Structures are given as structure tokens and as C-alpha cells.
Amino acid sequence: MDKVTAPGRHESGKPQFWQLARRCCQLAASVDVAFFFLFHLLGSPILAWINVVSVGLYLLAYWLLGKRLNQPAIILIWIEVIVHAFLGTLLVGWDSGFHYFLLMFIPALFAGMRRRNAWLAVGGLWAFYVGLYALMWFVDPLQPIASGGLLGVFLFNLTVVFCMFSYLTLFYISTVSGTQRALRRMATIDSLTGLFNRRHLSDLADKEIARHARNPEELSFLLLDIDHFKEFNDEHGHDTGDRILERVSTVLAQTLREQDYIGRWGGEEFLVVLPGTGLEQAIQTAERIRCAVETCSWVFADLEVFVTVSVGVSQYCAGENLSSAVARADQALYESKRRGRNRVEVSATELN
Numbered sequence: 001m002d003k004v005t006a007p008g009r010h011e012s013g014k015p016q017f018w019q020l021a022r023r024c025c026q027l028a029a030s031v032d033v034a035f036f037f038l039f040h041l042l043g044s045p046i047l048a049w050i051n052v053v054s055v056g057l058y059l060l061a062y063w064l065l066g067k068r069l070n071q072p073a074i075i076l077i078w079i080e081v082i083v084h085a086f087l088g089t090l091l092v093g094w095d096s097g098f099h100y101f102l103l104m105f106i107p108a109l110f111a112g113m114r115r116r117n118a119w120l121a122v123g124g125l126w127a128f129y130v131g132l133y134a135l136m137w138f139v140d141p142l143q144p145i146a147s148g149g150l151l152g153v154f155l156f157n158l159t160v161v162f163c164m165f166s167y168l169t170l171f172y173i174s175t176v177s178g179t180q181r182a183l184r185r186m187a188t189i190d191s192l193t194g195l196f197n198r199r200h201l202s203d204l205a206d207k208e209i210a211r212h213a214r215n216p217e218e219l220s221f222l223l224l225d226i227d228h229f230k231e232f233n234d235e236h237g238h239d240t241g242d243r244i245l246e247r248v249s250t251v252l253a254q255t256l257r258e259q260d261y262i263g264r265w266g267g268e269e270f271l272v273v274l275p276g277t278g279l280e281q282a283i284q285t286a287e288r289i290r291c292a293v294e295t296c297s298w299v300f301a302d303l304e305v306f307v308t309v310s311v312g313v314s315q316y317c318a319g320e321n322l323s324s325a326v327a328r329a330d331q332a333l334y335e336s337k338r339r340g341r342n343r344v345e346v347s348a349t350e351l352n
């Protein structure tokens with residue numbers, strides 16, 4: 001028989017949920033086909049034919065889900081599970097284990113409804129479950145089967161419920177961890193360039209500064225800016241500008257060492273944090289980056305384009321904060337723009 005609708009809210013914006021619901025329909029229909037033959041063999045023709053109806057309902061729900069008629073599909077599936085569990089129990093008895101399928105609703109109810117409604121629905125389900133149990137105290141099964149057959153049905157039902165629970169749990173877990181991964185990425189990564197965003201890079205830089213306070217070692221910053229980017233945008237269009245930001249970011253990331261951090265600091269501005277790096281080495285790194293960008297060319301719509309970057313370098317001075325170190329790199333960057341761009345300049349503090 002049966003099994004549960006998968007988790008999730010009943011809205012069209014959750015493709016993986018509806019895919020899972022369709023797969024559940026396929027699985028449930030296959031199980032019901034197996035039940036059809038099993039109950040014929042066990043001499044319970046009514047239950048056998050109930051399974052034929054169930055297969056029909058699941059196929060209909062599968063078709064509705066394919067047409068994105070999700071709400072009626074879910075209602076059909078739920079009716080099937082409840083009616084099937086009720087009739088199965090009434091016909092062959094509580095020991096058949098058909099009632100276990102009802103328990104599979106619980107996670108789906110909380111995943112698919114507002115909390116208050118879910119609690120009400122769970123309360124209703126509990127009352128139905130207990131009511132069915134109480135009923136079977138007073139009513140003998142209408143179409144009992146031999147005890148060996150009953151044990152077989154019980155084990156079959158239990159196994160199906162175990163498998164479905166495991167499958168749905170895996171789905172919940174992988175959906176949650178996928179969402180967490182996506183959120184973590186959104187919180188730390190700039191979506192256009194794939195580099196760290198400003199907030200995350202600031203956190204990383206602050207950690208380096210804190211480490212410097214405990215264990216002073218050299219630390220340098222580079223502030224980079226693409227030259228004449230406004231003109232570039234005006235001439236080639238904003239989309240091509242975006243593509244250039246992506247390509248330049250790739251070049252920057254490839255030019256740096258594993259332990260360096262790079263992030264998008266502003267529109268066309270990038271900050272590089274160089275732990276364990278003194279001024280001379282930082283200047284060399286800045287030169288390497290500048291040359292790497294200068295020698296790259298990219299073709300967009302049959303047009304070969306080039307860009308250059310200007311770089312300001314500052315070395316961290318004990319006791320200062322991040323904004324002060326970056327402000328000094330910014331002054332050096334300004335100087336590099338003033339002196340003609342496509343250059344590396346060092347903060348005046350280091351030169352004095």
C-alpha cells in the first residue's frame with residue numbers, strides 16, 4: 001500500500017519536494033501491486049481489490065503532480081493512506097501492522113503545515129489511531145487470514161514503513177544540509193565573482209589582526225581597483241563589465257597563495273589579505289597580480305578586451321585596526337591612479 005506524502009509546503013516553488021512526492025507515488029503503487037497478489041494468495045480478495053483502487057489513486061496523484069496540480073494530488077494520497085490503513089486493519093486485524101503507515105504522516109504534517117495546524121492534525125491523527133485500536137478490541141477482523149499469512153503481512157508492512165521512513169529521513173537531512181550549505185555560501189561569498197564578500201573578508205582580516213596581537217608576524221594588505229571601469233562599462237555594456245569582473249577575479253584568485261584571502265571590497269575594488277607577508281613580498285605579489293591582469297585578454301562578441309588594475313599596498317602596523325590599514329592601502333591606490341594607473345604604490349607610512 002501506501003505511503004506518505006513527502007514533506008514540504010504545498011506550493012509550486014519546491015521542485016525537489018514534488019519530485020520526491022512523485023517518487024513516493026511510484027513506490028507506493030509498486031507496493032500495492034505486490035499486495036494485490038499477496039492478498040489473493042492469502043485468500044483476502046477484498047483487500048486485494050482495494051489495492052487495485054490504491055494503485056489507480058497513486059497513478060492519478062502521480063499524473064496530477066506531473067501537471068503541477070499538487071494540492072489535489074496530496075489530498076488523494078492522504079485519503080488513500082488513511083482509508084487503506086483503516087480497511088486493512090478492519091479486514092485482517094490490528095496485528096497486520098497497516099496502522100504503522102499512519103505514523104508516517106507525522107513528519108510530513110509538520111513539514112507541510114503551519115505549526116498550529118500541524119499540531120491539530122497530529123491530534124486528529126492520534127485520535128484516529130487510538131480509535132482504530134480501540135475499535136479492534138471490540139470488533140473481530142472481517143476477513144481474517146491464517147496466522148502465518150498475518151505474520152507475513154505484518155513483516156512486509158513493517159519493512160516497507162522502515163524503508164520509507166529511512167528514505168524520507170535521508171531526504172529531510174540532505175535538504176536541510178543542502179540549504180545550510182547554500183546559506184553559508186550566500187553569507188560569505190560574493191555571487192558575481194565567487195570571491196569572499198566584504199563582510200566575511202573583514203571577519204577573516206580581523207582574525208588575522210587578532211592573531212598578530214598574540215603572535216606578531218608580518219601582515220600586509222593590497223587594495224586593487226580596475227582602471228577606467230566606468231568607461232569600460234559605457235563602451236561595452238554592463239553585462240560585459242560583469243563578465244570582466246568574473247574573469248579578473250579568477251586571475252586574482254589564481255595568482256595568490258593558498259593562505260592569502262581575497263574578497264570583493266566594493267564595485268570593482270578587491271582587497272587582498274596577505275598573512276605572514278612583509279612589505280617587499282607584498283609589493284612583489286601586487287606586481288605579479290598587476291602583470292597577470294595586464295597580460296590577459298578576453299574575447300566578447302568577437303571583440304578582444306583588456307583591462308588593467310591599480311594597486312595600493314599597506315603593511316599592518318601593530319595596534320591599528322582593519323579600517324586604518326585599509327585606509328592606508330586606499331591612499332596608496334589613489335596615488336597609483338593619480339600617477340597614471342596600472343601601477344603598484346605603497347602607503348606613505350611605509351615610505352617614511
Ligand SMILES: Nc1nc2c(ncn2[C@@H]2O[C@H](COP(=O)(O)OP(=O)(O)OP(=O)(O)O)[C@@H](O)[C@H]2O)c(=O)[nH]1
Pocket residue numbers: 192225226227228229230231233237238239240241242245266267268337341
Ligand atoms: N559591470 C559592473 N560595473 C560595476 C559594478 N560595480 C561597480 N561598477 C562600475 O564600476 C565603475 C567604477 O567607476 P569609477 O569609480 O568612476 O572608476 P573608474 O571608471 O574605474 O575609474 P578609475 O578607478 O579612476 O580608473 C562605475 O561605473 C560602476 O557602475 C558591477 O558589479 N558590475
